[in-house]
Amino acid sequence: MGHSAAVWDYRAATEITKDWNGIDKIVLRNPRGASARVSLSGGQVTSWRNEQGEELLFTSNKVSSKPPKAVRGGIPICFPQFRNCGSLEQHGFARNKIWTIDGNPPPLSPNDSQGKSFVDLLLKPSEDLKCWPHSFEFRLRVSLAADGNLTLISRIRNVNGKPFSFSFAYHTYLSVSDISEVRIEGLETLDYLDNLCQKERFTEQGDAITFESEVDRVYLSAPNVVAVLDHERKRTYVVRKEGLPDVAVWNPWEKKSKSMVDLRDSEYKQMLCVNGAAIEKPVTLKPGEEWTGRLEVSVVASTLSSEHFDLQRM
Ligand code: TA6
Numbered sequence: 231m232g233h234s235a236a237v238w239d240y241r242a243a244t245e246i247t248k249d250w251n252g253i254d255k256i257v258l259r260n261p262r263g264a265s266a267r268v269s270l271s272g273g274q275v276t277s278w279r280n281e282q283g284e285e286l287l288f289t290s291n292k293v294s295s296k297p298p299k300a301v302r303g304g305i306p307i308c309f310p311q312f313r314n315c316g317s318l319e320q321h322g323f324a325r326n327k328i329w330t331i332d333g334n335p336p337p338l339s340p341n342d343s344q345g346k347s348f349v350d351l352l353l354k355p356s357e358d359l360k361c362w363p364h365s366f367e368f369r370l371r372v373s374l375a376a377d378g379n380l381t382l383i384s385r386i387r388n389v390n391g392k393p394f395s396f397s398f399a400y401h402t403y404l405s406v407s408d409i410s411e412v413r414i415e416g417l418e419t420l421d422y423l424d425n426l427c428q429k430e431r432f433t434e435q436g437d438a439i440t441f442e443s444e445v446d447r448v449y450l451s452a453p454n455v456v457a458v459l460d461h462e463r464k465r466t467y468v469v470r471k472e473g474l475p476d477v478a479v480w481n482p483w484e485k486k487s488k489s490m491v492d493l494r495d496s497e498y499k500q501m502l503c504v505n506g507a508a509i510e511k512p513v514t515l516k517p518g519e520e521w522t523g524r525l526e527v528s529v530v531a532s533t534l535s536s537e538h539f540d541l542q543r544m
Contacts, residue, residue: 238260238261238376240345240346240347240348243260243347244256244257244258244259244347244348244349245259250293251296253270253328254269254270254331255267255269256270256349256372258347258349258372258374259347259374260281260347260374260375260376260377260378261376262281262376262378263282264279264374264378265277265278265279265374266278266374266380268349268351268372269301270329270330270351271300271328272300272306272307272325272326272329273307273325273351273353273372274301274305274306274307274325275287276289276301276303276304277289277304278374278380280378280529281378285405286405286529287303287305287402287403287404287405288303288405288406288497288500288501288502289301289303289403290493290494291494291497292492292493292497293492299326300326301492302403302490302492302493303403303501304403305400305401305402305403306321306325306401307370307384307398307399307400307401308321308322308324308325308397308398308399308400308505308507309321309323309325309384309386309397309398310322310323310324310362310364310366310396310397310398311396311397312399312509313425313509314397317362318362321399321401322396322397323359323361324353324368325401327353327356329352329353330351330352331350331351331352332350332351332352332369333350335350335352335371336369336385338383342371342381342383343373345375345376346374346375346381347374348371348373349371349373350369350370350371351369351371351372352367352368352369352370353367353370354367354368364388364391364392364394365388365390365391365517366386366387366388366389366391366515367386368384368385368386369384369386369387370382370383370384370385371383371385377528378528378529379526379527379528380526380528381524381525381527382400382525383523383524384398384400384521384523385521385522386398386515386520386521386523387515387518387519387520388515388517388518388519388520389517389518390517390518391517392517393515393517394514394515395512395514395515396512396513396515397507397508397512398474398509398513398523399474399478399505399506399507399508399509400474400505400506400507400523400525401478401503401505402469402505402506402525402527403501404458404467404501404504405500406458406460406500406501406502407463408462408500409441409481409499409500409501410440410441410442410499411460411461411462412441412458412461412502413438413440413458413459414438414439414457414458414459414479414504415438415456415457415459416452416453416456416457417434417449417452417456417477417479418434418436418438418439419433419434420434420450420451420452421433421449421450421451422434422449422450423447423448423450423510424446425446425448426444426445426446434449439479441481441483441502444481444485444486445479445481445483446479446480447479447480448476448477448478448479448507448509448510449476449477450475450510451475451476451510452475452477454470454471455468455469455470455471456468456469456471456477457469458502458504459532460532463532464531464532465529465530465531465532466529466530466531467504467527467528467529468527468529468530469504469506469525470524470525470526470527471506471523471526472522472523472524473508473522473523473524474506474507474508474523474524474525475508475510475511476507476509477504477505477506477507478504478505478507479503479504479505480502480503480505481501481502481503482498483498484496484498486498506523506525508523
C-alpha cells in the first residue's frame with residue numbers, strides 16, 4: 231500500500247537488522263517502496279533498490295571475502311587512499327573497519343534531512359591504526375529521498391592532530407544490463423590518468439566513453455554531473471558530486487575478472503564503476519578543518535537526452 235509522503239514517518243523508515251555475516255545493517259525505505267541497505271562493515275552501501283524492487287547496484291554473487299573485508303559491489307568507501315601501495319591496503323582501511331551509528335551528528339543542512347530516510351555513521355581512529363596515526367573523525371550520512379535518489383555525504387575532520395592528507399573515492403558499482411550497451415557522457419575532452427599505463431596522462435578523444443576492453447582510469451577535474459546510459463534497459467544513472475573533482479572509471483573485463491576470487495568470470499558484463507573521487511590532488515586538513523564530499527545517484531528514463539540533466543543542481 232502506498233503511503234503519502236505527508237504521513238510517512240521517516241524515523242520509522244530506518245530499520246536495523248543483521249547482515250549475512252551477523253554485522254548490523256541499516257535498511258532505509260521511502261514511501262514509494264524504494265530502499266537502501268548500509269552495513270556497519272565498512273559503512274558500505276550494499277543495496278539500492280527502486281520502487282519496483284529492482285537492484286540498482288552491482289554486487290558479486292561470488293562472495294569470497296570474510297568481514298570486515300569489503301564485499302565486491304555496492305559502494306565501498308576508499309579512504310585515506312585510493313589505489314596506492316604502501317603500509318595501507320590498496321583503497322585504505324575505512325571499508326574494512328566496523329563503523330558505529332552516530333547518535334548525535336553535527337547538523338547538516340535541512341534539505342539533507344527533510345523528506346529523507348537516513349542513517350549517520352561514524353569512524354574514529356582505533357588502536358590498530360598505528361599505520362595512519364592521525365586524529366580524524368569520519369562521519370557518513372547515507373540517505374534515501376522520497377524520489378528514490380541515494381545520497382552519501384562524507385565529512386572528514388582533523389580533530390586536533392597534526393595536518394594530514396588523504397585521497398578519497400565512493401567506489402560505486404552500478405548494475406548494468408551489458409557493459410557493451412553502456413556509455414558515459416560528461417567526461418569527454420577531459421584528461422585522465424590511465425592505471426593500465428602506469429598512470430600516464432592522456433586526453434579523452436571520444437564523444438562518449440564506451441567499453442570494449444578493460445578500463446581503469448581517473449578522469450581529472452570532471453563536471454559535477456556525469457550520466458551513465460544503459461541502452462538496453464533504457465535507464466540512465468545520473469551521478470552528481472560535490473567536493474569530488476575526479477571520476478574513476480573501472481571495468482575489469484574478461485581477463486582480469488578471471489583472476490579475481492570474488493567476481494564470477496562473466497560478471498564484468500553486469501557492472502561498471504563510476505566513482506566520485508578526490509585522487510589527483512589529495513585533500514589536506516589542518517587541525518579543526520573539515521572536508522565534505524557529496525555524492526547523489528539517481529535513475530531517469532534514458533529517453534531523456536543528456537542535456538536534460540540539470541548540470542547545476544547539487
Ligand atoms: O577502481 C579502480 C581500481 O583501483 C581497480 O584497479 C581495481 O583494483 C578496483 O579498484 C577494485 O579494487 P579492490 O581493492 O576493491 O579489488
